[in-house]
Amino acid sequence: MCEGYIEAAFLCEKCIQSLPRTEQATLRQNSTEEVVGTRAAAYLFYEKDHPVQQLIHRMKYADQPRIGYHLGRQAAIEMQYTDFFDEIELIIPIPLHPRRLRERGYNQSEYIARGISEVTGIPVDTTHVMRVRHTPQQAMQSGEERKQNVAEAFAVIHPEQLYRKHILIVDDLVTTGETMRSCLKAMRRCRGAKFTVFALCKAR
Ligand SMILES: [Zn+2]
Numbered sequence: 001m002c003e004g005y006i007e008a009a010f011l012c013e014k015c016i017q018s019l020p021r022t023e024q025a026t027l028r029q030n031s032t033e034e035v036v037g038t039r040a041a042a043y044l045f046y047e048k049d050h051p052v053q054q055l056i057h058r059m060k061y062a063d064q065p066r067i068g069y070h071l072g073r074q075a076a077i078e079m080q081y082t083d084f085f086d087e088i089e090l091i092i093p094i095p096l097h098p099r100r101l102r103e104r105g106y107n108q109s110e111y112i113a114r115g116i117s118e119v120t121g122i123p124v125d126t127t128h129v130m131r132v133r134h135t136p137q138q139a140m141q142s143g144e145e146r147k148q149n150v151a152e153a154f155a156v157i158h159p160e161q162l163y164r165k166h167i168l169i170v171d172d173l174v175t176t177g178e179t180m181r182s183c184l185k186a187m188r189r190c191r192g193a194k195f196t197v198f199a200l201c202k203a204r
Contacts, residue, residue, distance in 0.1 A: 010070055019074075020045040020052060022202060025084040032202045035177030038184065038195050041084055042202030043075035046173055056173060056201060060104075065111040068172065071200055072115025080119060087166050088196060091117055091124045094171045094183055095154075097131040112200050113170040128162060129183065130155050143176065150178045154186035164192035174199040 011019075024030040024041035032040040044052055059067040079085065093109035101107055113124045133153040156162070167187070171180055174197075184195055 010066075015051075016074060020047070020050065021078075024202070025079040025082040032174055032177075032197065032199055035174060036180045036184070036197050037177070038197060040174075040197035040199065041079070042174060042199040043071070043079070044201045046201035046203045052201065059108050059111075060172065063105070065106045065108050068108045068111035068200065069115040072112035072170075073119055074115075075198075075200065076116040076119035084196070084198075085116075085120050085122065085168070088120075088122055088168045089165050090162070091122050091168045091170060092129055093124065093126065094169065094179065095126065095129055095131045097134040099134050100131075108172050109170050112172060112198075116168070116170065116198065122168070128157050128159070129187065130157060150182040152182070152186075153179070154183045156186050156189050159187075159189040159191070162187075162190035162193050164194075165190070166194040166196070168196050168198055170198045170200075172199070173201045173203065175203040 022030065022032075022042050022045055024032055027041075030041065032042045046052055046056065055067055055071070058064045076085070091113045093107060093113040095109075096104065096107045110124070110126060116122070117124045131153055132155045135150065135153065167190075169180065169183060169187075174180060180197055180199075187193065187195065
């Protein structure tokens with residue numbers, strides 16, 4: 001990887017080519033679907049000590065959310081030639097708790113969603129799903145603590161407005177899938193709605 005990975009917010013053409021793609025948009029029963037329990041695809045594999053880990057870290061913790069926008073855009077450019085986005089009407093990024101949002105200043109998943117939206121023309125909605133429980137950073141918790149903290153972590157406002165919509169839910173990184181499953185559970189209140197999941201990265 002060239003210095004573009006480390007220094008710049010954007011990747012050079014060569015680094016974009018070498019991203020560890022999952023190709024899950026064309027794979028049924030892929031490893032992301034297995035953990036979230038619905039139609040899903042991740043764009044990249046996430047591995048410790050790989051340059052992608054640095055990218056994600058900078059996007060989330062180093063005030064560089066534009067990385068999310070550019071990777072979301074790149075993912076959509078490649079995936080629009082599959083049927084993955086077909087019939088999706090709305091993109092909802094996994095929200096942060098208001099307190100976390102204040103601390104960080106931005107929601108990286110919203111940036112990813114806006115990148116996808118720019119390519120696909122599908123609108124982004126950030127008004128219907130809320131994170132109602134403030135949880136500690138997941139990296140510092142055990143699996144059991146994490147499971148308890150994400151249970152009932154989300155609420156849906158005016159679920160009737162999402163009646164029968166096909167919604168793409170966007171997250172930055174799927175590991176155990178618990179956060180996404182918790183969000184999907186809250187969204188069951190949207191009668192007749194259909195859900196597809198996009199993750200920027202899937203941990204191997
Ligand atoms: Zn490069």
